[in-house]
Every structure is written in structure tokens, then in C-alpha cells.
Amino acid sequence: MRMHHAGISVPDLDRALAWYCAALGLRPGYQFEVPPLRLRGGFALGDGDTGVELIELAGSAPGVPKTDPPTANAIQGFNHVCFRVDDLEAAYARLLGHGAVAVWDPRDAPEPGMRMAYVTDPDGNLIELVAPVSGSGSSAAGAA
Numbered sequence: 001m002r003m004h005h006a007g008i009s010v011p012d013l014d015r016a017l018a019w020y021c022a023a024l025g026l027r028p029g030y031q032f033e034v035p036p037l038r039l040r041g042g043f044a045l046g047d048g049d050t051g052v053e054l055i056e057l058a059g060s061a062p063g064v065p066k067t068d069p070p071t072a073n074a075i076q077g078f079n080h081v082c083f084r085v086d087d088l089e090a091a092y093a094r095l096l097g098h099g100a101v102a103v104w105d106p107r108d109a110p111e112p113g114m115r116m117a118y119v120t121d122p123d124g125n126l127i128e129l130v131a132p133v134s135g136s137g138s139s140a141a142g143a144a
Contacts, residue, residue: 039056069104117129
């Protein structure tokens with residue numbers, strides 16, 4: 001078994017899809033509509049078919065802000081999405097250059113041999129980036 005995607009509710013599908021593709025180096029995937037539910041969705045894909053499903057529901061409301069990992073961990077349920085990259089500093093800078101908000105700058109992760117950083121996307125969703133300390137390993141998305 002392996003992860004296929006994580007779903008994120010967004011207020012504007014077109015803007016969010018463009019941002020995830022530009023900022024993370026993902027590519028647009030399958031898009032769909034469910035008119036009776038006033039719902040639209042689309043995938044931003046990384047290596048293979050793994051990615052993020054962005055979902056726009058007409059009339060949806062913003063959730064509880066998750067401005068940093070401790071705040072997000074205090075709320076049960078979905079917390080953040082994480083992308084493994086080859087160059088943490090470059091990927092972090094690329095996200096900031098596309099309007100992401102800095103949360104935690106690159107630093108050692110609790111996982112041995114890994115580094116991490118956090119940002120929020122334009123809609124306030126937490127995104128974690130991780131990379132091996134050595135810089136080796138394959139990129140799941142946008143190594144910048």
C-alpha cells in the first residue's frame with residue numbers, strides 16, 4: 001500500500017491549482033465537477049500519480065487556522081501535507097517566492113537524518129517540506 005493523495009478544501013480551485021503547480025513544481029492532473037453538490041476538484045500531481053486533490057465547494061467556509069505545527073497538532077483531524085524534496089532550502093525559497101507564508105525555516109527534523117521546513121499556502125493550509133540531510137534521495141515534488 002502507498003499514499004495516493006491528500007485532499008484539501010480550497011475557496012478557489014483554479015487559483016489553488018495554479019499555485020500548487022507553480023510553487024511546488026507539480027503538474028495538473030484530472031479535474032472533475034459534481035454539479036448537484038456544487039463541487040469542483042482537481043489534482044496537482046508529483047512523481048507518478050501521487051499528489052494533492054484540491055476541492056472547491058460553493059459556499060464552503062474557512063476552517064480553524066493552523067498557523068504552525070503546534071497549533072495544528074492541538075486540533076484533531078487533518079494537519080498538513082508534506083512533500084519530500086531534494087534541496088530543502090531551494091524548495092523553501094521557491095515557495096516563499098510564490099507567496100507562501102514562512103512558518104518554520106529549514107531546520108533539523110525529529111526524524112534522524114532529515115531536515116524540514118513549514119509554510120502555509122495562500123489559503124492558510126500548512127505545508128511541510130522534508131529532505132535528507134545528505135541531500136540524496138528522489139524528489140516527490142518541486143526540488144526547485
